[in-house]
Amino acid sequence: MKQKITLKHIARELEVSISTVSKALKNSDEISEDTKEKIQAFAKLYNYKPNNIAVSLKNKRTKNIGVVIPDIVHHFFTTVFRGIEKYANEQGYNVIICVSDETFDKEVINMEMLNNGSIDGFIMSLSAETQQKNDITHLKQVLDQGTPLVLFDRVTDDLDCDKVILNDEEIAFEATKKLLKEGRKRIALATTESYFNVSEKRAEGYKRALNEYGIEVDNDLVLVIPYDDIQESMIDAFFDTTDVDAVLSVNEIFAIQCMGVAKKRGMKIPKDISFIGFTDGLLSRYSNPTLTVVAQHGIQMGEMAAKLLIDRVEREDEGEEEESFKTEIVKASIINRESTLN
Amino acid sequence: MKQKITLKHIARELEVSISTVSKALKNSDEISEDTKEKIQAFAKLYNYKPNNIAVSLKNKRTKNIGVVIPDIVHHFFTTVFRGIEKYANEQGYNVIICVSDETFDKEVINMEMLNNGSIDGFIMSLSAETQQKNDITHLKQVLDQGTPLVLFDRVTDDLDCDKVILNDEEIAFEATKKLLKEGRKRIALATTESYFNVSEKRAEGYKRALNEYGIEVDNDLVLVIPYDDIQESMIDAFFDTTDVDAVLSVNEIFAIQCMGVAKKRGMKIPKDISFIGFTDGLLSRYSNPTLTVVAQHGIQMGEMAAKLLIDRVEREDEGEEEESFKTEIVKASIINRESTLN
DNA sequence: GTTAGTATCGAAAACGGTTTCGTGTTAATA
DNA sequence: TATTAACACGAAACCGTTTTCGATACTAAC
Numbered sequence: 001m002k003q004k005i006t007l008k009h010i011a012r013e014l015e016v017s018i019s020t021v022s023k024a025l026k027n028s029d030e031i032s033e034d035t036k037e038k039i040q041a042f043a044k045l046y047n048y049k050p051n052n053i054a055v056s057l058k059n060k061r062t063k064n065i066g067v068v069i070p071d072i073v074h075h076f077f078t079t080v081f082r083g084i085e086k087y088a089n090e091q092g093y094n095v096i097i098c099v100s101d102e103t104f105d106k107e108v109i110n111m112e113m114l115n116n117g118s119i120d121g122f123i124m125s126l127s128a129e130t131q132q133k134n135d136i137t138h139l140k141q142v143l144d145q146g147t148p149l150v151l152f153d154r155v156t157d158d159l160d161c162d163k164v165i166l167n168d169e170e171i172a173f174e175a176t177k178k179l180l181k182e183g184r185k186r187i188a189l190a191t192t193e194s195y196f197n198v199s200e201k202r203a204e205g206y207k208r209a210l211n212e213y214g215i216e217v218d219n220d221l222v223l224v225i226p227y228d229d230i231q232e233s234m235i236d237a238f239f240d241t242t243d244v245d246a247v248l249s250v251n252e253i254f255a256i257q258c259m260g261v262a263k264k265r266g267m268k269i270p271k272d273i274s275f276i277g278f279t280d281g282l283l284s285r286y287s288n289p290t291l292t293v294v295a296q297h298g299i300q301m302g303e304m305a306a307k308l309l310i311d312r313v314e315r316e317d318e319g320e321e322e323e324s325f326k327t328e329i330v331k332a333s334i335i336n337r338e339s340t341l342n
Numbered sequence: 343m344k345q346k347i348t349l350k351h352i353a354r355e356l357e358v359s360i361s362t363v364s365k366a367l368k369n370s371d372e373i374s375e376d377t378k379e380k381i382q383a384f385a386k387l388y389n390y391k392p393n394n395i396a397v398s399l400k401n402k403r404t405k406n407i408g409v410v411i412p413d414i415v416h417h418f419f420t421t422v423f424r425g426i427e428k429y430a431n432e433q434g435y436n437v438i439i440c441v442s443d444e445t446f447d448k449e450v451i452n453m454e455m456l457n458n459g460s461i462d463g464f465i466m467s468l469s470a471e472t473q474q475k476n477d478i479t480h481l482k483q484v485l486d487q488g489t490p491l492v493l494f495d496r497v498t499d500d501l502d503c504d505k506v507i508l509n510d511e512e513i514a515f516e517a518t519k520k521l522l523k524e525g526r527k528r529i530a531l532a533t534t535e536s537y538f539n540v541s542e543k544r545a546e547g548y549k550r551a552l553n554e555y556g557i558e559v560d561n562d563l564v565l566v567i568p569y570d571d572i573q574e575s576m577i578d579a580f581f582d583t584t585d586v587d588a589v590l591s592v593n594e595i596f597a598i599q600c601m602g603v604a605k606k607r608g609m610k611i612p613k614d615i616s617f618i619g620f621t622d623g624l625l626s627r628y629s630n631p632t633l634t635v636v637a638q639h640g641i642q643m644g645e646m647a648a649k650l651l652i653d654r655v656e657r658e659d660e661g662e663e664e665e666s667f668k669t670e671i672v673k674a675s676i677i678n679r680e681s682t683l684n
Numbered sequence: 685g686t687t688a689g690t691a692t693c694g695a696a697a698a699c700g701g702t703t704t705c706g707t708g709t710t711a712a713t714a
Numbered sequence: 715t716a717t718t719a720a721c722a723c724g725a726a727a728c729c730g731t732t733t734t735c736g737a738t739a740c741t742a743a744c
Contacts, residue, residue, distance in 0.1 A: 004459075004487055006700060017724045022702060032722060047483075051459040053399045054700035057729050062395065064438070064460075072424055078415045085414070085441055094455060096406070096438050099427055113436060117346075117395040117730090118406075141389075145346055256628045263630070282625055286598045288605070348730060359694045364732065374692060396730035399699045459700090 005046045014042060025050075056117075061317065064094050065309060066119035068110055070102045070127045070154070075252070075281035076298050077125065080152060083302020084123055091310050093120075104129040108138045121148035121309045126156060132195045134158070148312040152305045153198060162308040163327040164301050168198050171294050171332040172205025175248055175276045178334065180213050182274055182341045184246035188221045188238075190254040199250050202278070206248055225254055235261045245273050252279040256287055259339065275339040289338030301330045347388045356384060367392075398459075403659065406436050407651060408461035410452055412444045412469045412496070417594070417623035418640050419467065422494060425644020426465055433652050435462075446471040450480045463490035463651045468498060474537045476500070490654040494647045495540060504650040505669040506643050510540050513636050513674040514547025517590055517618045520676065522555050524616055524683045526588035530563045530580075532596040541592050544620070548590055567596055577603045587615050594621040598629055601681065617681040631680030643672045 011018045016035065024031045024039035025048070031039075042048075056062045065088055069077045085095050096119060098110035107127045114122070122142060130136065131154060139159055143149055152164040179187050189206050192199045207217050223238050225231050235258055238244075247262075249255035255277030259269060267273050269289050276292045277284060284291035308326065315323065336342045353360045358377065366373045366381035367390070373381075384390075398404045407430055411419045427437050438461060440452035449469045456464070464484060472478065473496060481501055484491055494506040521529050531548050534541045549559050565580050567573050577600055580586075589604075591597035597619030601611060609615050611631050618634045619626060626633035650668065657665065678684045 008700075018701085019703080019725075020723055023723090026702090030722065035722080049454070049458045051399075051700050053395060053404065053459040054729090055702080057393075057395045057399050057700080057731090058702055060729070072427070073417070073420045075415070078420060082414055082441070085439070089440070089452075092455075094438050094440070094460065096436050097427070098431070098436065099424070110431075112391070113434075116391045117393040118436065253624070253628065260628070260630060282595070282623070283628055286595070286602070286625055286629070288602060288630055350730075360731085361695080361733080362693060365693090368732090372692065377692085393730050396699090397732080399701090399729090400731050400733090402699070 004051070005048050006051065007048075010039065010042055010046075010048065014039060061313075062118060062120055063092055064096050064119045065306070065313075066111075066114040066122045066124075067095055067097045068100055068107060068114075068122060068124040069097070070100050070125060072097070072099050076153075076279050076296055079296075079298030080125075080302040080305070083299035083304075084306045085302070086299070087303040087306035088310070091306075093306075093310060100127040100130075102128040104133055104135065111138055111142060115142055115145065115147055119147075120313045121150070123150045123152065123305045123309055125152050126154040128196070131156070131197065146316075148309055148316070150305045150309045150312075152301055154196065156197070160325055162305075162312065162325050164305045164308065165327065165329055166198070166296055166301070166332050167329050168201035168332075169205040169208070171334070172202040172248065173209045174205075175294055175334060176206045176209035177212070178340065179246040179248065179274055179276065180209060180215075182246070182270075184274060185215070186218075186221060186242075186244050187246040187248060188223055188242065188244045188258075190223045190225060190235075190247055190249040190258055192250060193224060193226065202248075202250050231257055232261070239265060247273070247275050249275070249277040252277045252281050252283045252291070252293065255291055255293075255339075256283050259287065259289075259291070269339055270341050274341065276334070280335055284337065287339075292337045292340040293335050294332050295335050296332050297330055304328050304330060346393070347390050348393065349390075352381065352384055352388075352390060356381060403655075404460060404462055405434055406438050406461045407648070407655075408453075408456040408464045408466075409437055409439045410442055410449060410456075410464060410466040411439070412442050412467060414439070414441050418495075418621050418638055421638075421640025422467075422644040422647070425641035425646075426648045427644070428641070429645040429648035430652070433648075435648075435652060442469040442472075444470040446475055446477065453480055453484060457484055457487065457489055461489075462655045463492070465492045465494065465647045465651055467494050468496040470538070473498070473539065488658075490651055490658070492647045492651045492654075494643055496538065498539070502667055504647075504654065504667050506647045506650065507669065507671055508540070508638055508643070508674050509671050510543035510674075511547040511550070513676070514544040514590065515551045516547075517636055517676060518548045518551035519554070520682065521588040521590065521616055521618065522551060522557075524588070524612075526616060527557070528560075528563060528584075528586050529588040529590060530565055530584065530586045530600075532565045532567060532577075532589055532591040532600055534592060535566060535568065544590075544592050573599055574603070581607060589615070589617050591617070591619040594619045594623050594625045594633070594635065597633055597635075597681075598625050601629065601631075601633070611681055612683050616683065618676070622677055626679065629681075634679045634682040635677050636674050637677050638674055639672055646670050646672060 007018045007021045010021045020031060021039055024036045025043055067084055071077055088095050100107035104127060107130055136156055136159055143161060150162040155163045155165055189203060191203060210217055220242055225234060239261055247258045255275050259275050262273050278294045280293045280295040284293045349360045349363045352363045362373060363381055366378045367385055409426055413419055430437050438456060442449035446469060449472055478498055478501055485503060492504040497505045497507055531545060533545060552559055562584055567576060581603055589600045597617050601617050604615050620636045622635045622637040626635045
């Protein structure tokens with residue numbers, strides 16, 4: 001096992017000082033062309049690369065960004081992460097990722113682990129439990145210590161920081177209106193427990209659209225589906241008791257499951273009933289019929305979040321005055337497929 | 343913005359030396375109980391946490407592991423990653439992830455970025471392009487510099503290092519035999535270009551099973567589907583010209599697509615035709631009919647890979663003699679669903 | 685009262701870089 | 715010839731830790 005070569009080795013070998021080597025490798029004009037050539041040639045020969053850790057310690061910048069997300073086996077978060085990784089890499093940053101598993105404790109532990117010099121800033125989306133408890137002292141602490149933080153998708157109003165969100169209310173409004181324009185009268189909303197702020201926003205858009213069409217919101221049409229449960233039977237029971245001619249779902253899975261139940265009951269899609277789901281993942285593309293969806297443009301969200309963070313980090317670096325916090329809104333779009341009349 | 347507190351600050355404030363503070367915080371018995379209490383109380387009050395970067399520089403261990411995978415928006419890699427992250431976190435390691443995007447260049451660049459002190463070792467799966475070119479000088483270089491490396495799934499025989507693979511040949515053999523036992527005679531193999539070693543292994547298992555049943559391999563039954571192309575029409579053409587009563591697919595998507603084409607042609611599943619696909623993702627669980635799959639146990643693979651890596655890193659730490667390289671084999675299993683007769 | 689031993693702490697080197705400042709040499713200028 | 719400026723390089727501080735090796739003071743033993 002060859003030892004990694006350092007400035008010291010080069011200096012000793014070439015009988016110059018460490019400072020000379022350092023400067024020569026940065027092409028400083030303090031050093032003569034002769035010695036520069038000599039040193040650079042030697043460094044290239046032995047494939048010298050400066051030690052990241054040492055550089056980080058010196059200039060107090062790691063060129064790492066920490067990403068904390070609730071789940072990685074999840075299409076939306078995966079695409080957002082892809083966007084983060086893409087932009088970060090272009091800017092010479094690496095990405096350290098931690099999964100909170102939708103729990104508060106892991107979120108806290110992970111952030112503490114990373115916030116001791118390992119990273120220059122955080123990008124995160126709140127875990128379900130954190131949203132439930134609405135306890136964000138760990139985030140406040142991070143900000144207090146001067147670590148930049150960008151929240152995306154699952155954000156909180158109680159924190160002053162950069163954010164990237166989807167126009168959830170608006171696009172849910174649009175999606176619902178699309179169903180109304182098709183002539184649907186009894187549009188169900190398949191949603192999660194309400195402590196997810198995105199679900200709430202989507203519900204608001206749904207209700208606003210109904211109102212605009214002079215339709216009263218019928219709470220029987222709102223189907224709250226818990227995670228990790230016997231969802232199928234629940235949906236079946238829902239169809240038993242409720243008359244439905246369209247479903248707007250806050251995610252892909254619920255929509256696909258509802259479609260499955262409807263098909264089993266002999267309903268024709270989209271003749272008898274229409275479906276729209278959030279998230280443009282594999283499921284919607286390969287289902288039968290294919291599912292009309294709200295595309296959340298995760299990559300764009302990720303890039304945006306990374307840009308906000310890196311901009312702030314580097315602004316801090318330059319010693320410029322801090323800019324006020326921004327909230328960027330990514331515009332979702334509806335992708336028409338076979339589950340709706342077009 | 344509060345500055346992060348360091349040993350130096352504590353030392354100055356309490357009028358002791360830096361070494362005393364350091365020792366006191368580690369509960370060294372060199373320090374009197376009195377001063378220890380005083381220092382520890384002060385540290386706790388100001389929420390002192392040692393700077394990871396400085397510690398890394400000192401003991402030449404970062405407690406970071408680098409993961410380089412071809413794609414993150416891909417169920418299998420995501421689950422493997424999940425396993426890596428899980429085990430690594432348990433052992434106090436963080437995970438830095440880079441995506442090669444199936445390209446050789448990004449793979450090389452990412453690894454060079456990380457291999458200058460940022461990480462203690464690599465876990466990776468080769469990009470498509472790397473497997474095509476069969477150029478692994480960058481990997482050899484990493485090993486040469488003494489950085490431990492664990493390969494998973496997409497491995498190469500040309501490199502001496504720890505590996506974690508699936509029993510691809512064997513499980514493909516089993517899956518094919520399952521179809522044969524159902525009485526299927528014309529079993530198609532839907533696969534990718536052959537430079538993926540896993541696809542090759544699966545093809546071998548497929549052929550071995552046919553042989554065992556005395557059936558000659560018919561190359562017309564092997565459907566090679568390119569990535570990112572008009573796959574649907576290709577599959578349609580295949581069904582036009584070929585008589586098929588079962589399909590074994592090396593991934594989930596191809597299987598679902600084939601099922602879609604078969605359904606459109608009015609074939610009954612699994613009465614007229616059976617399907618088995620590799621990868622137990624969302625698609626197979628929510629398709630109609632649900633797809634019988636080969637579960638690759640990604641989490642287990644990831645945990646295994648992380649364990650191999652961390653074990654080696656820490657063995658090196660202890661200065662123990664290097665152990666010889668292992669190849670761990672994760673046993674896949676078949677999950678029976680509706681697309682096969684059971 | 686000297687010696688040895690123990691408890692408690694600090695100085696300093698080290699990890700691998702960057703950067704400021706100083707110094708010696710040479711060549712140009714007064 | 716004396717002065718100065720440019721050039722080329724090295725010494726040393728610094729980033730925040732850990733750790734070795736003294737150093738001091740006090741106690742116990744002879």
